[in-house]
Amino acid sequence: MxxxxxxxxxxxxxxxxxxxxxxxxxxxxxxxxxxxxxxxxxxxxxxxxxxxxxxxxxxxxxxxxxxxxxxxxxxxxxxxxxxxRKREKIRTRIQAEATFEAVANEYCEKRKRDGDKGWANSTSVRCKYLLSLLKNSIGNLPISSIEPADVLFAVRKIEKTGKLESARRTLQLAGSVFRYAVATARLSSDPTRDLRGALTTPTVCHYGAILDPSRLGELLRAMDRYDGQFVTRAAMRLAPHLFVRPGELRQAEWEEINLEHALWTIPGRKTKTRKDHLVPLSRQSIEMFRQVRALTGPSGYVFPSMQTPNRSMSGNTINAALRRLGFASDEMTSHGFRATASTLLNESGKWHPDTIERALGHGDADNVRSAYHRGAHWQERVAMAQWWSDHLDQLRQPRSSPAN
The missing domain is CATH 3.30.160.390 (Integrase, DNA-binding domain)
Known part of the structure; x- marks a missing residue:
């Protein structure tokens, strides 16, 4: 019954x-x-x-x-x-442990290990910082419970501070984290999928870069007169000759630099393309490296922090030195040396565009083409490095005319 x-x-x-x-x-x-x-x-x-x-x-x-x-x-x-019942308990426990912050950390670690496409250390630091901006809003929420409105509220808090580009990049990164959660069976769909266009589009601001040869000459002469720290002066003076990415320059280590063979090998873990980047050294670059080596060598960072030799120079050191010399951020930045070299080298008409691109460390999606051009343009890159340093020396001279 x-x-x-x-x-x-x-x-x-x-x-x-x-x-x-x-x-x-x-x-x-x-x-x-x-x-x-x-x-x-x-x-x-x-x-x-x-x-x-x-x-x-x-x-x-x-x-x-x-x-x-x-x-x-x-x-x-x-x-x-x-x-x-047991499976459901496991799923519930996994979902409770899989907070947004935990999955974001897991995703960042995975991206650092993604072979040739893995993040460089500087990229990893930047992305982790941006994702940390979401910690107080959605960081502790189970990722499976987060809805589009939660994400939008979180990124708009960043937007309201005036950091439009940071808000946009954070939303993109959050989307990558959610899609990783979908791929690892912890989420059914990406809640940022329908948030496109929700944020204010930031105005594109290019890095300040001097493109006028006579003004570049004024900058080179000003750098010679810089009366700050010797290591800062050396890094700033080398920057236009090498035109590598600022992070690659300030994190250079003596073990990477072979002055006898006039070669700097930047390891892939430090480059944006995650591949080794070879930089031919001109006579002027070698001499400047030798001057620095007498102070900071023969091991460790070429440009160490003033606080401790175990860390490299701060990312803002060269920019601060440029401001001290009277060059505003909209006129010249440490990253601007790359645009300066690219523009003036192309305008010279002396060098193949692929040679200039290779010197700038820009990757090539075609691995076969990439391998071919690395070999085909190396000798031209060596010649170009010396021509460029000679050209800078001419520009440094008052009322000099560009090299022919």
Whole structure:
């Protein structure tokens, strides 16, 4: 006979546990302590099992019957209810542990290890910083519970501070984290998918760079007169000759530089393309490196921090020196030396465009073409490096004319 609410309420404990049967295998187990536990008895592959489906009175008779029906539906689908219960507990635990912050950290570590496409150290630091801006808003939320409105609220907090580009990049990175969560079976869809166009588009600002040869000559002469730290002066004076990325210059180490062979090999872990970048050294660059080596060599960073030799020079050191010389940020930056060299080398008409691109360390999506051009243009790059340093020396001279 099926159970009734009255029968359940009136059930009194006994010295030993006993059962009150309902239907379809559902029964109430009354404990000597007075507790009343719902159980479902079923058979799977000929073996009898029992599954707990709740505690009375938190789970009433109607709800217990509904849960019993769910057990029968799993059996009809050929699934073991006990095994499905364990799987659900595992999924719930994983989802609770998979907060946005945890998945974001996991994603960043993966991107650092992604072979040729892995993040450079500077990229990793920047991306981790941007994702940390979301920590207080969605960092501690289970990633499976985050909705588009949560993400939009979080990035608009960044936008309201006036950091439009940071807000845009953070939203892009968050989307990458969510898509990684989808790929690793912790999320069904990316909540940033429909947020395109929600943020204010920032105005594109190019790095300040001097492109006028006479003005460049004024800068070179000003750098010669710089009366700050010797290491800062050396890095600033080398920057136009080498025109590598600022992070590559300030993180240069003596073990990478072979003055006898006039070669600086920047390891792939420090480059944007994640491939080794070879930089031919002119006579002028070698002489400047030798002057620095007498102070900071023969091992460690070429341009160490003033606080500790275990760290490289700060990322803002050269820019601060340029400001001190009177060159505003919209006129010249440490990154601007690359645009300066690219523009003037191309305008000279002396060098193949691919040679200039290779010197700038720009990657080539075609690996075969990349390998070919690395060999085909090396001798031209060596000649160009020396011509460029000679050209800078001419520009440095007052009222000099560019080299022909």
């Amino acid at each position: 099926p159970l009734s609410d009255i029968a359940i309420r009136n059930a009194r404990p006994r010295a030993k546990p006993y059962k009150l049967g309902d239907a379809l295998g559902l029964f109430l187990l009354v404990q000597p302590t007075g507790g009343k536990l719902w159980r479902v008895k079923y058979r799977f592959h000929g073996k009898e099992n029992k599954l707990a489906v709740g505690i009375y009175p938190a789970v009433g008779l109607a709800e217990a019957r509904r849960r019993c029906e769910g057990v029968k539906q799993l059996l009809a689908a050929g699934k073991d209810p006990s095994r499905e």
